[in-house]
Amino acid sequence: MESKKVKLTIDGKEIEVPQGTTVYHAAKSLGIDLPIFCYHDRMPPFGACRVCLVEVDNFPKLQTSCTLEAKDGMNVKTSSKIAQEGRESILEFLLINHPLDCPICDKGGECPLQDQTLKFGPGISRFFEEKRKLAKKLPLGPVLMLDRERCIACARCTRFGDIVSGDHALEFVQRGYKTEIGTPGGGPAESKYIGNTIMICPVGALTSQVYRFRARPWDNDSVASTCTLCPVGCSLKLDSRDGEILRTRSHEDPLLNDIWLCDKGWFGYEHVDSADRLKTPLIRVDGSLKEASWTEALDYIADRLKNEKRAAAFGGNALTFEESYLFQQIFRSLGIPHIDHRIGMPEFSLNDEGLFGGMEEPPASLSKLSFALILGCDITEEFPVLWLRLKSALNQGAEAYFFGHFAPEVRPYFKETHLLTPGDEEASIAKVLALAEQLLNKGGQGAILVGSQYLNSPSRKNVLEELIRFRMKSKNLALHLLDACEGSLGAREAGMHPETGPFNQPLDNPGLSAKAVLQKGASEGWGFLWVAGSNPAAKYSRRVWKKFRENLGTLVCQDLFLTETAQEADVVLPVLSFAEKTGSFISISGKVQKLNPGKEIPEGIYSDEMIFHEIGRRLGVHLPGSAEMSVSGVAPSLHRIPKRKAESFDRREERQSSILKSENSSGMIRATFSRPLFDQGVRMKKNPHLSRSAKEPFLRLHPDEAKPRGFSDGDKIRVSTPAGSIVGKLKLDSQVAKGTLVLPIGFEELPVSELESGFINGFTVDLEKE
Secondary structure: OOOOOEEEOOOEEEEEEEEEOOHHHHHHHHHOOOOOOOOOOOOOOOOOOOEEEEEEEEOOEEEEEEOOOOOOOOEEEEEOOOHHHHHHHHHHHHHHOOOOOOOOOOOOOOOOHHHHHHOOOOOOOOOOOOOOOOOOOOOOOOOOOEHHOOOOOOHHHHHHHHHOOOOOEEEEEEHHHHHHHEEEHHOOOOOOHHHHHHOOOOOOOOOOOOOOOOOHHHHHHEEEEOOOOOOOOOEEEEEEEOOOOEEEEEEOOOOOEEOOOHHHHHOHHHHHOOOOOOOOOOEEOOOOOEOOOOOHHHHHHHHOOOOOEEEEEEOOOOOOOHHHHHHHHHHHHHHOHHHEEEOHHHHHOOOHHHHOOEEEOOOHHHHOEEEEEOOOOHHHHHOOOHHHHHHHHOOOOOOEEEEEOEEEOOOOOOOOOOOOOOOOHHHOOOOOOOOHHHHHHHHEEEEEEEHHHHHHHOOOOHHHHHHHHHHOOOOOOOEEEEOOOOOOOHHHHOOOOOOHHHHHHHOOOOOOOOOHHHHHHHHHHHEEEEOOOOOOHHOHHHHHHHHHHOOOOEEEEOOOOOHHHHOOOOOEEEEEEOOOOEEEEEEOOOOOEOOOOOOOOOOOEEHHHHHHHHHHHHHOOOOOOOHHHHOOOHHOOOOOOOOOOOHOOOOHHHHHOOOOOOOOOOOOOOEEEEEEOOOOOOOHHOOOOHHHHHOOOOOEEHHHHHHHHHHOOOOEEEEEEEEEEEEEEEOOOOOOOOEEEEEOOOOOOOOHHHOOOOOOOOOOOEEEEE
């Protein structure tokens, strides 16, 4: 239905705009530029800075154009003397105490205050009194710095936390002329999105501790690329100077990340220029790793792989699609099927998998939902930018419902939160689908977002069959399987899987999974393992890995750093980072994102792709060039609901009797995993600023489970399974389901792989106080 139009006159020009349009936007559509500071087009108008003043007939005083709705017959003057004087006065007022530190301010050269003052300001100041002085550089966290003197109280940063991210990380403190930006409680800003407040700050009051004083924007070379640090694959820009990455910035992508990034995207690049990076190949000689030439290292690998059938390839989710494709092609050309990328991830056979993960629609679709059912997804930790999309829908009246083992930090925004013990996923589906049907009957667009708490469980296939059956007969409903780590979707499509080749085609002669290779090698011995971009020594049980390594002939590892796996390797190869190579990254929605080098390529280091080509040449294996590996046709068909008969999934009634709900009266505890956004992974630890965002890991348990066991908050608790045990600090959390222990992944002091190296939720654990 077409919206009603209104006619008004702006500077003598008549214009017709949809009802509800602001005068600011109406003027902008005529090419009339008005200054703004507080207004941002991703948030509702606010009218705090008053700098967009215009004159309107029959109004007794000047009006803020960003908050004034256009009306029929309105006559607006943006360039009248009184309007110009009003804007000049506001700018003059804002500059009374603003420090004249443009030559050293990081915002210099891309500062709206500079630009608007030059274009709309008085040009001369009437104030000669001493400006207010405050202590400079007030840190508000590991990556954020505040210069209070520069702040004009526009409220963009505080409103971002209230409206866009919902984390309320920043707020105004004090009153009157003492008003300044602070944090609730006065501690560090608690946010995963604080980098965005630096971007939208119009005056340089908020700056990056990582980038501060390092360059001017005109000194930087900017290249569009992709963030590879989580499965969303956000578009970003790499800014470098003199061959070094100095900052990353968001790159607007309407379908994917809009204009936002999480803090991993904003600040997770320092490892690229770390002094600890590998710089030359290493070969083990007399028990120690010694520097070697590329020719020696590559010849060593080719000689040992050439006639070895007991070989395996462990790929990493840090590889591009093209690199993963070449890696698996080398091994398949040699008749070796033992290929896997799921290092530190659950391993499901094709028969048990049910459906490969991915989003059915782009992330932008989440902003238009009427309702969302979130099944076991800790969305801000695992897919942070998807939360910003969903929050946009919630701001417009959408409703969100959560089912899972523990509630996410954004639970206050959910209409309902249902906690369930691991093992109850399948039993909960009837309630989930009944709620979905009820919401669909109200009209609007809905979505079911299925996360790791549901997907990484023994009942995965049954759960998905129920969801697919419902999805196939339901209109206006999308099914999103949030089932990935970093570039794992690209690795899967490239064929880094023991049961499928490129583009997810099933194989007649499947190989062993990564976990199966380790188990078989530990008991029977193994000839050759090539690890590229992953760290199995830290991802699997130390006991199993140690036994496997003792019985392994040759271990090859290529990575950025001397990881735990690399330290035990026979050959170690340095490689290029995501900021130094080209390639493709397949996002969680199936979109093919491009990587481009944004800095000088380190001398003497090859990309993974170049290494695979060199090995292929030595082995006589033909490998395709980049043009032959184009994935431009993959995205439109990725991760969609398969075209199967609905009846094949309609087994709900015949299975219902076999569903057993977990009973916790016996005191049995089942474990589930969480994946914090900020952990202690190899690359994370090499980002000196961002690594400080990682919080102390805890074992989380409901207070009602702790009390009868005599546990208190902060106690040291031993967690045991038949596979092994670990000791960690306990945190009591009423937002964890009863009968459930939450184990965080990615922390050295809590090696949870010792308990269950398959990372499948729902296994039972024993607890005792240390």
